[in-house]
Amino acid sequence: MDTLMSGQLLFAALVSGSLYALVALGLNLVYGTLRLLNIAHGDLVMIGAYTAFWMISLFAIPPIISLVLAAALCALLGWAVYAGLFRRMLAKPELAKRVEANSLILFYGISVILQNLAALAFTSTSRGYQYLDTVITWQGISMTGNRLLSLGVATAVCFGALLFLRFHLFGWGLRAVIQRREAAQVVGVNLNRVQLLTICGGFAVAGVAGVLVSMTEQITPFMGFPFTIVAFVVIIIGGLGNIGAGILAGFCLGLVETYGIALTSPGYRSILIYGLFVGVLLVRPEGIFTKAVRS
Amino acid sequence: MKSFGMIIRIALAVFGAAVPFIGSPYLMGVVFQVAMWIALAQSWSMLSATTGYLSLGHAVFYGVGAYVCVLLTGKIPFELALLAAAGSAALFAALVGMPVLRVRGPYFVILTYGLSELVRHIVMRIESALGSFGRMIFDVPATEVLLWWMVGLAVLATLGAYAIRHSRFGAGLAAIREDEVAAETVGVPVTRLKLLAFVASAAIPGAVGALALLRTSYFEPAQAFDPVISFTIVTMALVGGTDTVRGPILGAVGFALLSELLWSSLPQLYMIVLGLTLIVFILFVPRGLSGLFGRIGRAS
Numbered sequence: 001m002d003t004l005m006s007g008q009l010l011f012a013a014l015v016s017g018s019l020y021a022l023v024a025l026g027l028n029l030v031y032g033t034l035r036l037l038n039i040a041h042g043d044l045v046m047i048g049a050y051t052a053f054w055m056i057s058l059f060a061i062p063p064i065i066s067l068v069l070a071a072a073l074c075a076l077l078g079w080a081v082y083a084g085l086f087r088r089m090l091a092k093p094e095l096a097k098r099v100e101a102n103s104l105i106l107f108y109g110i111s112v113i114l115q116n117l118a119a120l121a122f123t124s125t126s127r128g129y130q131y132l133d134t135v136i137t138w139q140g141i142s143m144t145g146n147r148l149l150s151l152g153v154a155t156a157v158c159f160g161a162l163l164f165l166r167f168h169l170f171g172w173g174l175r176a177v178i179q180r181r182e183a184a185q186v187v188g189v190n191l192n193r194v195q196l197l198t199i200c201g202g203f204a205v206a207g208v209a210g211v212l213v214s215m216t217e218q219i220t221p222f223m224g225f226p227f228t229i230v231a232f233v234v235i236i237i238g239g240l241g242n243i244g245a246g247i248l249a250g251f252c253l254g255l256v257e258t259y260g261i262a263l264t265s266p267g268y269r270s271i272l273i274y275g276l277f278v279g280v281l282l283v284r285p286e287g288i289f290t291k292a293v294r295s
Numbered sequence: 296m297k298s299f300g301m302i303i304r305i306a307l308a309v310f311g312a313a314v315p316f317i318g319s320p321y322l323m324g325v326v327f328q329v330a331m332w333i334a335l336a337q338s339w340s341m342l343s344a345t346t347g348y349l350s351l352g353h354a355v356f357y358g359v360g361a362y363v364c365v366l367l368t369g370k371i372p373f374e375l376a377l378l379a380a381a382g383s384a385a386l387f388a389a390l391v392g393m394p395v396l397r398v399r400g401p402y403f404v405i406l407t408y409g410l411s412e413l414v415r416h417i418v419m420r421i422e423s424a425l426g427s428f429g430r431m432i433f434d435v436p437a438t439e440v441l442l443w444w445m446v447g448l449a450v451l452a453t454l455g456a457y458a459i460r461h462s463r464f465g466a467g468l469a470a471i472r473e474d475e476v477a478a479e480t481v482g483v484p485v486t487r488l489k490l491l492a493f494v495a496s497a498a499i500p501g502a503v504g505a506l507a508l509l510r511t512s513y514f515e516p517a518q519a520f521d522p523v524i525s526f527t528i529v530t531m532a533l534v535g536g537t538d539t540v541r542g543p544i545l546g547a548v549g550f551a552l553l554s555e556l557l558w559s560s561l562p563q564l565y566m567i568v569l570g571l572t573l574i575v576f577i578l579f580v581p582r583g584l585s586g587l588f589g590r591i592g593r594a595s
Binding site: 037039085088089092094095100101102103104105106108109110111112113115116117119120229232267268270271274275277278281282 | 349351394395397398400401402404405406409410412413416417420423526529533563564566567569570571573574577578581
């Protein structure tokens, strides 16, 4: 029981919770504004992780700077995907009619391509590097610098996004598109611009998350999919397009996961995550989603 | 045109069955693969092409079949083990079907994926708790026997898919695809039909999983429930075209041959080609190879 009450476990829960909130934030933004189910979201995390790894091992560029590079790289990818594929798809009525199902299959194709390109280019060997891994002890809690940095950056980006949505004019436009697409257009929101910038932003956030993950975990071409699943669990719990609740749900999942594993064993991690995923979808099949999907 | 297609199909099946007499192990391997993917893609189409409920989790039925088979092999005759594999996959579908089929659209797609992964991790956990990291099977039937069974399953799945499409049952399923709420309103028993289609599309993949397991004579849960299987099935069926019975056959034959060319030497490249083809077909050829050929046939 002692371990359950310790600050150590709470710290671990917050670190993974903030990361989940961050990964889900990107997915939520893209789904909310474009109705695209990005099943390749986790692979962007993988790309961010590889960016950090190659930057530090080839050019000795620290992950702090890679954060910006990975964000830019993923944003560029977002632009390419939007301009190359989805503008085309959204323009075709017979495809746009079933945007969500079609986008899911399309992104699955993209995911497979990204994973295997990474495997081809970097081999399947798992990689890792050391950065800020000295242990700091505070109030009896042992923390490593990289985990503290991860917690800090993830939390800052999440709350930055919230503030941006609340106070910046573009953020208002974005929320308007999430809530009422057509009405937003009527009052003068440039839909195309909002969609393009959101997909770039959503992808960039995933890249940032990837850099953070790479500081503490092994990097492989196939590391992404679990993050996609986690992000889906989070946005289903939090509610589609509901950015604030999604961030809260991310932290909740971190708590549930960390304490769940502490009570059982790490071998149950995947079962717990997939179990939650299936459970949430079964219990609230369309409940949370329908409200926002209606247009 | 219709009878011509039938002749080709019969010729394919006869060729498949005759291959053991030619006696080339390599050819037998290829035919086994082609038949396997035809059986899987046709089974998938019984649910997903007819109702529009795209399943991205058919690996779970394949895996359940393989798992049941590995547990039973050596204890009961091979034919019974095969039947048990198909039966348990169908039973599994019947059990999870009710809640799963309530979920619609894209959520159904990711739910089936998640369910398949959940079962995979549970089986992996059970196996590692039992202290086994993969099981070898001895005493497997001859390759010819396995091949005949697989070709039989491919024929059965194709006939089944054909029968479903041309029956009252199939008409009900098509109504669900077009507008489920309207179908229910005019009295189509949607829940029962969906469940039946789900069970029907699960049974043959169970037997296929068992046969594929006997062929490799090695069981490893991460492989038996490999999500790549689900993905490949969907790609084959969508690229082949879901409007006709021949669509999944075209897709399965095409990709199985492509995989013969690329898989052993360049597996990653094969997967990349798979992904690219899927994207191109979704965007530009929504009716698949079958629709493409149909158009060419009409134009000439």
